[in-house]
Amino acid sequence: MAKKAYVDEDECIGCESCVEICPEAFELTDEMKAHVISEDCAEECIQEAIDTCPTECIHWAD
Numbered sequence: 665m666a667k668k669a670y671v672d673e674d675e676c677i678g679c680e681s682c683v684e685i686c687p688e689a690f691e692l693t694d695e696m697k698a699h700v701i702s703e704d705c706a707e708e709c710i711q712e713a714i715d716t717c718p719t720e721c722i723h724w725a726d
């Protein structure tokens with residue numbers, strides 16, 4: 665089963681890094697907060713977004 669990711673929106677600063685790295689998986693809201701729109705993206709792609717998020721607010725769900 666694919667791992668699920670989520671964004672802690674309170675910590676997100678809307679830098680768009682995750683959206684640039686993994687546009688199939690992340691989208692910014694009008695409030696400039698990222699959220700996960702699809703889990704179909706490659707796990708490696710989401711992991712790269714996690715590793716490069718400046719506020720470390722993208723996490724894998726348990």
Ligand code: SF4
Pocket residue numbers: 671675676677678679680681682683697698713716717718719720721722
């Ligand atoms: S990389 Fe992190 S801080 Fe930047 S938009 Fe994505 S979730 Fe928000």
